[in-house]
Amino acid sequence: MKTRKTSPAQHVSFLAHRRFLWLKVSGALCVLSIVGYVSTDFDPVRNGGTWYGYTLGVIGALLILWLSLLGARKRAITAGHWSLKGWTSAHVYLGVSLIIVATLHSGFQFGWNVHTLAYALMIFVILSGIIGVFFYVYIPRRMSDNRAEMGQMDMLKDISNLNAMLDDAAQPLSDKYVPIVRKAIDKTKLGGSIFRRLSINDARCSTREALTYFQTEMRNVEAKERSEILDMISVLERKNSLLLKIRKHTRYKALLQIWLYVHLPVTFALIAALIAHIISVFYYN
Amino acid sequence: MTSTIRNLKRSPTGRESIRERDYDGSELSFGRDIQSDVQLQDLSVALKHAKLRYDETGEVFIDISAGQKALINNRIRTGVVGPLQVGTKVKLGIYLITLEAPTEKSKLVAQLEVAEDISGTENEPDEQSVFGLKRALPSKRIMAWAFAFVVLVTCLVLPTHINKYPEGKVAVATPFQADLFWNSGPISLLHSNLKSDCQSCHVKGWEAVTDTTCLDCHTELKDHAKPERLQQSTPLSTGFEAVLGDVSETFGRPVDRCTSCHVEHNGRAHIMPSSQSLCSDCHADLDKALPDTELLNAADFGTAHPQFRPSVITSPSFDKPLYTRVSLDKDPKGVSGLKFPHDVHLSKTGAVAKMASTLDSQYEFADGVGCLDCHSEEAGGALFEPVSMTNDCAMCHSIVFEDDEGYPRTLRHGEPKEVIASMRDFYEAKALGNIRDAEMNTTTRRRPGRASQIRDLNRRELAFKQAENRTIEKVEAIFSEGGACYDCHAIDRPAEIATLDFKVQPISLNDAFYPLSPFNHEQHEIKGLSCDTCHSAETSKTSDDVLLPKIEVCRDCHIGEESYREGGDFAHGKFPTNCLTCHAYHDGEHGKDNSKD
Ligand code: HEM
Numbered sequence: 021m022k023t024r025k026t027s028p029a030q031h032v033s034f035l036a037h038r039r040f041l042w043l044k045v046s047g048a049l050c051v052l053s054i055v056g057y058v059s060t061d062f063d064p065v066r067n068g069g070t071w072y073g074y075t076l077g078v079i080g081a082l083l084i085l086w087l088s089l090l091g092a093r094k095r096a097i098t099a100g101h102w103s104l105k106g107w108t109s110a111h112v113y114l115g116v117s118l119i120i121v122a123t124l125h126s127g128f129q130f131g132w133n134v135h136t137l138a139y140a141l142m143i144f145v146i147l148s149g150i151i152g153v154f155f156y157v158y159i160p161r162r163m164s165d166n167r168a169e170m171g172q173m174d175m176l177k178d179i180s181n182l183n184a185m186l187d188d189a190a191q192p193l194s195d196k197y198v199p200i201v202r203k204a205i206d207k208t209k210l211g212g213s214i215f216r217r218l219s220i221n222d223a224r225c226s227t228r229e230a231l232t233y234f235q236t237e238m239r240n241v242e243a244k245e246r247s248e249i250l251d252m253i254s255v256l257e258r259k260n261s262l263l264l265k266i267r268k269h270t271r272y273k274a275l276l277q278i279w280l281y282v283h284l285p286v287t288f289a290l291i292a293a294l295i296a297h298i299i300s301v302f303y304y305n
Numbered sequence: 306m307t308s309t310i311r312n313l314k315r316s317p318t319g320r321e322s323i324r325e326r327d328y329d330g331s332e333l334s335f336g337r338d339i340q341s342d343v344q345l346q347d348l349s350v351a352l353k354h355a356k357l358r359y360d361e362t363g364e365v366f367i368d369i370s371a372g373q374k375a376l377i378n379n380r381i382r383t384g385v386v387g388p389l390q391v392g393t394k395v396k397l398g399i400y401l402i403t404l405e406a407p408t409e410k411s412k413l414v415a416q417l418e419v420a421e422d423i424s425g426t427e428n429e430p431d432e433q434s435v436f437g438l439k440r441a442l443p444s445k446r447i448m449a450w451a452f453a454f455v456v457l458v459t460c461l462v463l464p465t466h467i468n469k470y471p472e473g474k475v476a477v478a479t480p481f482q483a484d485l486f487w488n489s490g491p492i493s494l495l496h497s498n499l500k501s502d503c504q505s506c507h508v509k510g511w512e513a514v515t516d517t518t519c520l521d522c523h524t525e526l527k528d529h530a531k532p533e534r535l536q537q538s539t540p541l542s543t544g545f546e547a548v549l550g551d552v553s554e555t556f557g558r559p560v561d562r563c564t565s566c567h568v569e570h571n572g573r574a575h576i577m578p579s580s581q582s583l584c585s586d587c588h589a590d591l592d593k594a595l596p597d598t599e600l601l602n603a604a605d606f607g608t609a610h611p612q613f614r615p616s617v618i619t620s621p622s623f624d625k626p627l628y629t630r631v632s633l634d635k636d637p638k639g640v641s642g643l644k645f646p647h648d649v650h651l652s653k654t655g656a657v658a659k660m661a662s663t664l665d666s667q668y669e670f671a672d673g674v675g676c677l678d679c680h681s682e683e684a685g686g687a688l689f690e691p692v693s694m695t696n697d698c699a700m701c702h703s704i705v706f707e708d709d710e711g712y713p714r715t716l717r718h719g720e721p722k723e724v725i726a727s728m729r730d731f732y733e734a735k736a737l738g739n740i741r742d743a744e745m746n747t748t749t750r751r752r753p754g755r756a757s758q759i760r761d762l763n764r765r766e767l768a769f770k771q772a773e774n775r776t777i778e779k780v781e782a783i784f785s786e787g788g789a790c791y792d793c794h795a796i797d798r799p800a801e802i803a804t805l806d807f808k809v810q811p812i813s814l815n816d817a818f819y820p821l822s823p824f825n826h827e828q829h830e831i832k833g834l835s836c837d838t839c840h841s842a843e844t845s846k847t848s849d850d851v852l853l854p855k856i857e858v859c860r861d862c863h864i865g866e867e868s869y870r871e872g873g874d875f876a877h878g879k880f881p882t883n884c885l886t887c888h889a890y891h892d893g894e895h896g897k898d899n900s901k902d
Pocket residue numbers: 067068069073074076077078079080081084122125126127129130131133135136138139142294297298301488489490570
C-alpha cells in the first residue's frame with residue numbers, strides 16, 4: 021500500500037459537501053417520517069404491516085441497498101455532483117436517517133426474531149459508520165503530527181539501520197550483555213495482533229527492556245566497558261523513540277480501518293437478514 | 306611454527322576471493338574480542354569462543370571455552386574435541402571454518418567463510434504487515450459472505466424448509482423450531498395455545514390467513530347483519546384507500562378478512578379492536594346506505610348517539626308478550642299488567658314502611674323498604690334477577706286465606722284455577738268435618754228412624770251448600786278490592802260470580818330492556834352512586850313507568866372516544882367509552898329486535 025498523502029481537511033470535507041446538502045435532505049426525511057407517523061390514524065395496530073409501515077419499510081430497504089453500493093462506487097472514479105465525495109456525504113447522512121425511518125417502520129415492536137435481527141444489524145452498521153466518521157475527523161491531524169512528514173517505509177528503514185547499529189555497538193560488549201541486545205534486535209515486534217496494534221503499550225517490548233536494563237547496569241559496570249555501554253544506550257534510546265512513533269502510527273492506521281471490519285461484513289449480514297425479513301412477512305402472510 | 310587462515314569472500318555476483326593470513330604459533334583463538342587472532346563479528350559468538358591448536362604429533366584439536374558450543378560436522382560439541390580430520394567443518398555463529406590439509410609452512414590450515422546470509426533484507430518487516438490490518442484480522446470479504454450465509458441459512462432456508470416438511474429429517478434434527486424466528490410478536494393471550502404452531506393459522510406459504518381457517522375453530526360466531534346488507538352498508542373505499550386495497554390484494558392480502566380487524570402477533574392489546582371508527586364508519590350514516598333500516602345513525606357516544614330505545618312491553622301476555630322499542634324521549638310506558646307503585650313502597654313514612662318495621666327482625670327492614678329488598682343481584686352482579694312474588698313480595702304480601710286454628714293456609718301463587726280449587730277443597734273439608742262432629746255427638750240420644758235419616762241428609766246438604774257459599778264468598782273476596790290478589794293484579798270478573806270464573810289479567814315483567822347491550826351494574830358500584838342516581842323510582846306512581854335513565858344521565862360521566870380525544874370543557878372529568886363498552890359485534894343480527902319474537 022502506498023502512503024497516501026491526505027490532508028485532514030480533505031478527509032472530512034465530505035461532511036460539509038455542498039453546504040450540508042445531504043444533512044438537510046436526511047433531516048427532511050426524518051421530519052417527514054415522524055410527522056407522517058404521528059398524524060396517520062393506524063387501525064388497529066401501528067407497525068410494519070400498515071400502509072405507512074410498508075412505505076417506510078420500502079424506503080428503508082431501498083436506502084440500505086443504495087448505501088451498500090458505496091463499496092462498488094468507491095472503485096469507480098467520476099467527478100462532478102455525483103463525485104465520490106458527494107456519495108460519501110449522502111451515505112453518511114442518509115445512513116443516519118435510517119435510525120428514524122426503520123424504527124418508525126417497526127412501530128417500536130421488537131422481539132427475538134429475524135425482524136429485530138435485521139434492525140439490530142442495521143443499528144450495528146450505522147454505529148460503526150458513525151464511529152468511522154468520528155475517526156476520519158479525529159485521527160488524520162494527529163497522525164500527521166505524529167509522523168512529521170515521515171513515510172511508513174522511512175520508518176521501517178530507520179528501524180533496520182538502528183538494528184545494524186545495535187549489532188555493531190554490541191560487538192565489544194561482554195558476553196552476558198549480548199543476549200539482551202540480540203533480543204532487542206530480533207524480538208522487537210511491530211504490528212502483531214489487533215489488540216497489540218490498538219494499544220501502544222510497550223511494557224513488553226524487548227528494546228524497552230534492553231534500554232531499562234542497560235540504564236540500571238550503568239551503575240555497576242566496570243570502568244573499561246562504560247563508554248561501550250553508553251554507546252549502546254544511546255542507540256537503544258533512538259530506537260525506542262522511533263518505536264513509539266511507529267506504534268502510534270500503527271494504532272491510528274488500525275483505528276482508521278477497523279470499523280470497516282464491522283461496517284462491511286455486518287452490512288452483508290444485514291442484507292441477508294433483510295431478505296429473510298421481507299420474504300418471511302409475505303410467506304407467513 | 307605457523308598457522309594459516311584462508312579467508313574466503315563471495316561478492317554478490319558470486320565471484321570468490323581468498324585472502325591468506327599466517328599466524329605465528331600453534332594456536333589460533335576465535336571470538337568477538339578484538340584481541341582474538343580471528344575476530345568473528347557475530348553476536349552469537351562469544352568474546353573468547355574457541356581455540357584451534359595442534360600438538361607435537363601434528364594432530365589438530367579444538368578447545369571450546371567453557372559454557373560455549375560449536376557445531377562440528379553438524380553435531381553440537383563442547384570442551385576439547387579432536388583430533389580433527391582434514392575436511393572437518395566447524396561452525397561458530399554465522400562463520401564456517403573448514404580444516405584443510407597442512408602445508409609445508411603451516412601445520413594448521415583452515416578456511417574461514419561467512420556461511421549465512423546476513424544482509425538482513427529477509428527479516429526486514431514489510432510495510433503492509435506492519436501497518437495494514439489484513440494480517441491481523443480475517444478478511445472482510447470472507448467475514449461478509451460467512452455472516453450472510455449464516456443468516457440466510459438460519460433465518461430463511463431452515464424456516465421455509467421446516468414449513469414445507471414439518472416431519473422431515475431436518476425438522477427433527479434441528480434443536481430449535483426455526484420458523485419461530487419469524488414470529489413478529491407475542492401472540493394474543495387467547496390464542497396462546499397456538500403459539501408454537503405456526504401452521505395452525507399459516508396453513509399455506511405465501512397465502513394470507515383465510516377466514517375459513519378462523520371459522521374452523523370459531524364455529525358459533527353470528528353474522529353482524531345479513532351479508533348483503535352488511536356489504537351494502539359498508540362505505541365503498543375511495544381514492545387513496547381504494548388504491549391501498551388494490552395494492553394489498555395484489556400482494557396477496559385481501560381486505561375485509563377476519564384478520565383485517567383481529568390483528569395477531571401484537572400481544573394481548575390488539576386482538577380485540579375497539580376503535581370507535583370501526584363501528585362509526587358504517588353506522589354514522591347508516592340510513593344513507595340502507596334507507597330502510599330500523600336502526601338510527603350512531604357514532605360518538607358523547608355527541609352522536611341516539612336516545613336509548615329500550616324494548617318495552619306494550620302488550621303483556623303469559624306466554625308471548627309484545628315488545629316494542631320506544632325512545633326514552635317519548636316517555637314510553639311499559640305495560641306489565643301489575644299494580645305496583647314504587648313510590649308507596651319506597652316511602653320512608655307510609656304504611657309500607659310501618660308494616661316493614663314490624664317485620665324488621667326477620668328481614669332487616671329497619672329503615673323501610675329499599676331497592677335491594679325486592680331486586681336481588683344476579684350472580685356476577687351485572688344485572689338483577691327477575692322479581693319473584695314468592696321470594697321478593699310474599700314476606701309482606703301474604704296470600705294466606707284462612708288462619709286454620711293457628712295454622713295459616715297459603716294459596717299457590719300464579720295458579721288462579723288451583724287457588725279456587727284448593728279454597729273449595731278447604732271449605733268442603735271443613736263442612737265434612739262439621740257433619741262428622743255433629744253425627745258423633747247425636748248417636749247416643751237419637752233414635753234411629755226415617756225422620757232422623759232425613760234430618761241427617763238435610764243437614765249434610767245444608768253443610769255443603771254453606772261450604773259452597775263460603776267458597777264463593779271467600780274467592781270473590783281475594784279477587785276483589787282489598788283481597789290478596791287484587792292488591793297487585795288486574796282481575797277479569799265473571800258475569801255470574803257463582804261460576805267463580807275469575808281471571809287474572811296477563812302480566813309480563815321486562816327482564817331485559819336492552820337484550821343486546823346489557824348494562825353492567827356491578828361496574829357502577831362506586832362511591833357516590835346509588836340506585837336513585839339513575840333510576841327515579843321514588844316518585845314513580847305506576848308500574849307502567851319505565852324507570853330507565855336517558856342517555857343524558859350516562860353522559861354526565863361518559864362521552865365517546867372521539868369527543869374525549871377532542872378534549873375541552875365537554876370532555877373535562879369524563880370517562881371515555883367506545884361502542885364496544887356496551888355493544889358487541891359478533892352476537893347476531895342487529896337490524897331487528899331478534900331476541901324476543
Ligand atoms: C421492503 C421493505 C420492508 C417490508 C415489506 C417490511 C415489512 C414488514 C412488515 C409487514 C412488518 C410487520 C410484521 C408484523 O408485525 O406482523 C414489519 C415489521 C418490522 N420490520 Fe420491516 N419491512 C421492510 C423493511 C424493513 C427494514 C429496512 C427494517 C430494518 C432494518 C425492518 C425492520 C422491521 C422491524 C424491526 C419490524 C418489527 C417486527 C415486529 O413486529 O416484531 N423492516 N416489516
